[in-house]
Structure formats: C-alpha cells, structure tokens
Amino acid sequence: MLLVLDVLDKQLTDRHGVRMGKADGLVMLQEGDAPPRVVCIEVGSLTLARRLGRHVGRWAARLARRWGGDRTQSYRIPWTLVRGITLEIAVDVDAEETRVNVVEDWLRIHVVAHIPGGRL
Amino acid sequence: MKRMLEVALGIVTGIGGFLEAGSLATAAQAGSEFRFDLIWAVIVGAVCLAFLVEMAGRLSAISKHTIPDALRERFGIRFFVVSLIIMELVMFLVMATELGGVAIALELASGVSYRWWALPVGFLAWILLWKGTFGLIEKGVSVLGLVTLAFVVGAIHLHPPMADVVRGALPRPPAHDPARYWFLAVSILGASISPYLFAFYSAGAVEDKWDVSHLTINRITAGLGMGFGGIVAIGALIVAAIVFHPLDIQVDSFMQLPLLLTGAFGRVGFVLFVASLGIACFGAAQEIALTAAYMLAQGLGWRWSENLPPAVDARFSLSYTVLIPLAAIPAAAGVDILKLTNISMVLSAASLPVIVAPLLILMNDRRYVRDYGNGWFSNTVVALITALAFVLAIVSFPLLVKGGG
Amino acid sequence: MRRRTLTRLAAGALALAACGGPTPQKAAKARDRAASTATSAGLVADAWDSGAAPGIYASDALARMAASFAKDSAAPVWSALPRPTRDPVLHELGILRVTAAALDSAVRRRDRSTVQSLRGALADHGRALTAIEIDTLP
Numbered sequence: 001m002l003l004v005l006d007v008l009d010k011q012l013t014d015r016h017g018v019r020m021g022k023a024d025g026l027v028m029l030q031e032g033d034a035p036p037r038v039v040c041i042e043v044g045s046l047t048l049a050r051r052l053g054r055h056v057g058r059w060a061a062r063l064a065r066r067w068g069g070d071r072t073q074s075y076r077i078p079w080t081l082v083r084g085i086t087l088e089i090a091v092d093v094d095a096e097e098t099r100v101n102v103v104e105d106w107l108r109i110h111v112v113a114h115i116p117g118g119r120l
Numbered sequence: 121m122k123r124m125l126e127v128a129l130g131i132v133t134g135i136g137g138f139l140e141a142g143s144l145a146t147a148a149q150a151g152s153e154f155r156f157d158l159i160w161a162v163i164v165g166a167v168c169l170a171f172l173v174e175m176a177g178r179l180s181a182i183s184k185h186t187i188p189d190a191l192r193e194r195f196g197i198r199f200f201v202v203s204l205i206i207m208e209l210v211m212f213l214v215m216a217t218e219l220g221g222v223a224i225a226l227e228l229a230s231g232v233s234y235r236w237w238a239l240p241v242g243f244l245a246w247i248l249l250w251k252g253t254f255g256l257i258e259k260g261v262s263v264l265g266l267v268t269l270a271f272v273v274g275a276i277h278l279h280p281p282m283a284d285v286v287r288g289a290l291p292r293p294p295a296h297d298p299a300r301y302w303f304l305a306v307s308i309l310g311a312s313i314s315p316y317l318f319a320f321y322s323a324g325a326v327e328d329k330w331d332v333s334h335l336t337i338n339r340i341t342a343g344l345g346m347g348f349g350g351i352v353a354i355g356a357l358i359v360a361a362i363v364f365h366p367l368d369i370q371v372d373s374f375m376q377l378p379l380l381l382t383g384a385f386g387r388v389g390f391v392l393f394v395a396s397l398g399i400a401c402f403g404a405a406q407e408i409a410l411t412a413a414y415m416l417a418q419g420l421g422w423r424w425s426e427n428l429p430p431a432v433d434a435r436f437s438l439s440y441t442v443l444i445p446l447a448a449i450p451a452a453a454g455v456d457i458l459k460l461t462n463i464s465m466v467l468s469a470a471s472l473p474v475i476v477a478p479l480l481i482l483m484n485d486r487r488y489v490r491d492y493g494n495g496w497f498s499n500t501v502v503a504l505i506t507a508l509a510f511v512l513a514i515v516s517f518p519l520l521v522k523g524g525g
Numbered sequence: 526m527r528r529r530t531l532t533r534l535a536a537g538a539l540a541l542a543a544c545g546g547p548t549p550q551k552a553a554k555a556r557d558r559a560a561s562t563a564t565s566a567g568l569v570a571d572a573w574d575s576g577a578a579p580g581i582y583a584s585d586a587l588a589r590m591a592a593s594f595a596k597d598s599a600a601p602v603w604s605a606l607p608r609p610t611r612d613p614v615l616h617e618l619g620i621l622r623v624t625a626a627a628l629d630s631a632v633r634r635r636d637r638s639t640v641q642s643l644r645g646a647l648a649d650h651g652r653a654l655t656a657i658e659i660d661t662l663p
Contacts, residue, residue, distance in 0.1 A: 004196075009192050009193050009200075010193050011193060011421065012421070019423065020421075021421035021422075022193070022420070022421035024197075048420070051197050051198075052197065052198065052201060086487070087183060087185060087488065101423070104422065104433070104434050104435055105434075107435060108431050108434040111438060112430050112431050112434045112437065112438065115250075117251055117430065118431055119431060120429060228585075230581065231582065231585045368557070368560065368561055368564065368655075369561045369568075370558055370561045372558060373593070375565075375569075375590070376586075378572075378578065378582065379572060379578075382572045382577035382578055383568075383572075383577075386575070386576065387579070389577065390578055390582065
C-alpha cells in the first residue's frame with residue numbers, strides 16, 4: 001500500500017457510511033530501529049494548513065488560537081479503527097460522536113440559526 | 121416512462137442551460153463583426169463540452185465521487201488548492217457577469233439602472249438556493265430556459281443564406297482584424313466550455329444519485345443536450361450576422377441586443393429577448409453559486425448537498441451565502457457588464473487546463489471508473505481538448521490585451 | 526526553460542499593453558464604433574416608432590447612447606488625428622449626442638413626428654461621421 005496515494009487526502013466514511021471529512025494528515029511513529037508505522041489519521045484544517053507550507057500552517061495556527069481555542073485541534077482516528085480502504089477509507093467511529101464537525105456545529109448554532117429558514 | 125422523462129429532462133437541461141450572458145454576448149459580437157465566420161468556434165465549443173460533460177457524469181455515476189473530490193483525492197492537497205483558487209476566481213467573475221446580465225434584463229424591462237437591480241437579484245438567487253432543492257433549481261432553470269429557443273426561431277425566420285452558414289462551420293483565417301477574430305474565438309470557446317459546468321454536472325450526478333444505469337441518459341444529455349444548446353448559440357450568432365452585420369453595427373453594449381429580435385418579432389421579440397437574457401443568466405448564476413460552494417465543500421471534506429437544509433451543511437450553505445452578495449458588487453458598482461463578460465469568458469478559457477487535464481487521468485483510473493473508463497477514441501478526444509485548453513490558456517492574455525477593446 | 530518561456534510571455538503581454546497610446550488606427554476604430562452606436566440608436570428609435578420596443582427601453586437606451594457619445598467626445602484617442610480631421614469628428618459626435626438626447630426626450634413625450642425627423646438627422650450625421658477619412662498609414 002502506498003500511504004500517500006492510497007490514504008492521504010482520501011474521503012473518510014464513518015460506521016454508518018456517512019462522509020466525515022478527508023484524511024488531512026497522517027501521524028507516524030518510529031520506535032528504535034523498527035520501520036515507521038502509521039498510528040493515526042488526522043482530520044482538521046490545521047493539519048491541512050501545515051501541509052500547504054510552513055507559513056500557511058503557522059498563520060492558521062495563530063488564527064485558530066485566537067478564535068477557536070481547543071475546538072479547532074485536529075481530530076485523530078487511530079489506525080486500528082480503519083476497516084477498509086477503497087476509494088474511501090471506512091473507519092469504525094460514529095461521526096456524530098467526534099469533533100470533525102465542530103466548526104459546522106458552531107456555524108449552525110451561531111450563524112445559520114439566525115438566518116430565516118436556517119433552523120431545522 | 122420515468123426514463124423517457126429523464127431523457128427529456130436531460131435534453132431540456134442542455135438547451136436551457138447552454139445560453140447565458142457569455143455565450144449570448146460573444147455570439148452576438150461574433151455575428152455582428154465577422155458575419156458567419158465564427159460559427160465553427162461555437163461548434164467546436166459545443167462538441168468539446170459534450171465530451172467533457174459526458175465524462176464528468178460517467179466519473180460521478182460510477183465512482184460516486186465528484187470532480188473536486190477527485191482533484192483532491194487523486195492529485196493531493198497542493199494541486200487541489202491551486203485549482204480551487206483559480207476556479208473560484210473565475211467562477212466569481214462569471215457569477216458577477218451573470219448577475220449583471222439579470223440586472224440588465226431588468227433594466228431593459230423597467231428603465232431603472234442595472235446597478236440598482238444587482239443586489240436584489242443576488243438576494244433572490246440566494247433565497248432560492250437557501251430554501252430550494254437541487255431538483256427544483258435544475259428543472260426550473262432548464263424548463264424556463266427553453267425560452268432561449270427564440271433565437272433559433274428568429275434565425276430560421278430571417279432566412280439565412282445556408283451556403284454561407286455552412287461555410288462558416290469550417291474554421292478559416294480571418295478576413296480582417298485577426299486579433300479581434302481570435303479574441304472572439306477564444307471568448308466563444310471559454311463561454312461554451314465553461315469549466316464550472318463539469319464540476320456542477322458531476323455534483324448533480326451525485327445529488328441525483330446516479331449509478332451505472334444512468335450512463336445512457338448521461339450520454340444522451342451530454343450529446344443531444346449540449347448539441348441543441350450549441351444550436352441556440354448559433355441561432356443568436358446568425359441573427360446578429362443578419363440584423364447587425366450589414367449595418368456595420370458592433371455590439372458594445374447590452375442595450376443594443378433587444379434589437380436582435382424586435383425586427384423579426386416586434387414587441388413579442390422584445391419580451392422574448394428580455395426573458396431569455398434574464399432567465400438564462402439567473403440560471404447560470406445559481407449554478408455557479410452552487411458550484412463555487414460544492415468545490416469548497418467537496419475538496420475540503422465538508423458535508424454538502426443542495427437537498428439538505430442549510431442547518432445540516434452550514435459551511436456549504438454559508439459559502440454561497442457569502443459569495444453571492446460579493447459577486448453582486450461589480451454590477452452594483454456600475455462596472456460595464458459587457459466588458460466584464462468578455463474578460464471573464466477569456467479567463468474561463470484560460471482556466472480550462474486545471475479541470476480538463478486531470479480528467480484525462482481520472483477517466484483512465486480504474487479505482488474511479490472501474491470498467492467504464494475511456495476508450496481510445498474518448499482518450500484521443502480528451503487529449504486533443506487538453507492540448508486546446510493549454511493553447512487557449514497561453515494565447516488568452518495577449519489576445520485580451522490586443523483584441524479585447 | 527519553462528520559467529523563461531513564462532517570463533517571455535509576460536514581457537510580451539506587457540509590451541502589448543504598453544503600446545497603448547492614441548494612434549490613427551485606434552481613432553479610426555473609435556470612429557467606427559461611434560458610427561455603430563449611431564446606427565443602433567436609429568434602430569432603437571425605429572423599433573419604438575413601430576411599436577416593437579416599449580418607451581421605457583427606448584428612452585433608457587437612447588439616454589445611454591447619448592452618454593456614450595459624450596464619453597467618446599472626451600476620449601483621448603482623437604489627439605492622434607490632425608486638426609482638420611479631428612475637428613469634424615468632434616463636431617459630428619457633439620451633434621450625435623444632442624440628437625440622441627433629443628430623441629430620448631421626444632420618446633418620453635411620445636412625440637412621434639419629432640422622433641421621425643430626428644431619426645433622419647441621426648442617420649445623416651452617422652453617415653457623415655463614417656465619411657470622415659482617417660489616414661491610418663503611418
């Protein structure tokens with residue numbers, strides 16, 4: 001398997017087949033002389049920003065610290081929960097129970113709900 | 121029965137969706153300045169569009185992934201961000217043009233300057249997206265867009281010399297003013313092969329839950345629909361060639377354009393023109409607003425669907441909510457809409473490679489299209505279109521400077 | 526290699542943009558455009574007269590065309606012409622502007638006979654503008 005081609009940037013789907021963002025980054029761990037292995041997939045705009053370059057990453061991190069606090073931290077999905085990789089990466093979590101949609105939720109409550117027709 | 125309806129709808133989509141401010145204005149300019157000589161550019165544009173739209177639909181019907189999805193997944197975040205920025209800029213300009221086109225139609229009908237109409241038009245476009253569903257917008261735009269057939273009826277009514285029309289269907293070197301000729305050729309191609317259309321169409325295939333069984337409908341929609349759509353643009357070109365060219369009238373303002381149909385149809389022609397311009401531009405503005413939001417949402421992995429209430433896909437809905445008023449600003453500020461049209465059509469042509477070249481790879485990637493990949497013929501065609509796209513991208517800026525005035 | 530090509534292209538585009546001063550060729554084009562506007566204004570008046578175009582549109586279009594003649598008169602492009610050519614061009618443009626504005630108000634008054642006579646004047650001056658010879662040889 002080629003990590004960059006088959007995993008990075010792929011669509012993630014949760015236990016119920018619901019889309020839950022893209023694989024924005026990978027966390028690798030190297031212990032001793034063993035070859036590095038993937039520990040988890042990261043989902044989050046900060047991870048994404050870092051991949052666009054050091055300056056973009058730093059700038060995004062500064063913005064996030066000022067406006068978002070802890071919520072904007074990238075969400076990590078342990079590699080052990082990966083169930084299958086096709087065009088999509090199926091992971092054994094429930095998107096509703098994770099932080100991948102915090103920005104969505106924040107916008108729903110604080111912006112969309114104030115626009116007529118914006119409530120469920 | 122249901123399938124027949126879907127096929128009909130597909131054709132209607134092509135006809136109703138083809139004409140917008142860009143293809144109308146460039147066709148009218150071409151006809152008035154070069155008579156039938158640029159008909160070939162409309163044909164080339166429509167043929168390229170048909171092939172690319174078919175591929176966009178096939179990609180999404182088989183893979184359930186849209187083009188923006190695939191740009192990110194297959195080519196990585198850096199490529200995606202570059203194409204995102206280019207596409208969003210071009211879509212912004214084209215959306216500003218289309219909103220301006222609707223505003224001009226309202227000025228023609230009311231006598232009140234288009235500047236005052238831009239923001240209300242933007243608001244109306246937004247509220248339909250906010251409250252409506254994908255099916256409503258797609259079908260509404262298509263059915264109302266049939267009014268643009270008035271140009272075909274007008275062209276037939278004016279009895280064009282068929283021999284000259286047929287001769288115009290073959291590319292030829294310009295009779296005069298080569299810079300202007302090629303500028304208009306590139307503008308026509310940019311207006312026909314609108315890059316946003318592929319992203320829109322592929323998102324539509326996913327919104328409408330297409331699968332393998334839709335491939336035939338996809339082919340018919342692309343082929344017949346875009347073909348008939350091209351005929352509408354050729355109709356506008358022929359009318360301009362017959363009405364304006366003998367009088368040495370050059371199209372340099374939208375105010376001249378109702379005259380295309382008043383000669384043949386009197387007051388009815390005036391109403392048909394205003395309705396065509398208004399509806400076609402409004403439909404295009406909505407499609408572009410949606411596509412701009414799709415592109416962001418699909419590439420960045422947000423939730424997206426025009427069929428979900430805005431509360432569920434807040435980021436997606438807020439994207440078009442922010443974009444539409446921004447795109448209404450140029451018209452509200454009194455920018456010359458025809459100049460804006462010409463610039464945005466040339467930039468559309470210039471941006472083609474970022475979306476066409478990846479199709480060449482995606483349509484041969486079995487992970488996406490499985491056994492439904494391109495054959496050698498489609499591959500040859502898309503390779504030729506890609507080459508054309510790169511040529512357009514390179515020549516567009518010099519031509520804009522030299523032939524745009 | 527690619528960068529050098531790009532640089533050359535950019536330089537070429539800049540050079541094209543830079544040769545933007547008024548020339549007799551550009552003046553000839555501007556004259557043709559103004560004549561085209563005059564013909565269009567005539568068609569608008571005709572369309573109103575025959576009932577094809579509503580008064581709201583005709584008046585709006587004629588007002589915009591008058592404004593376009595005013596803008597043309599003030600354009601720097603005419604400075605490329607010698608006085609004996611420039612003066613008649615500006616003269617005709619002035620008359621066209623006044624005529625288009627008068628047509629606009631006649632349409633608003635629904636004064637059919639004035640529209641018809643002004644429409645004749647518009648055509649005459651449009652032709653007169655086209656007839657002014659501009660020497661485009663360097």
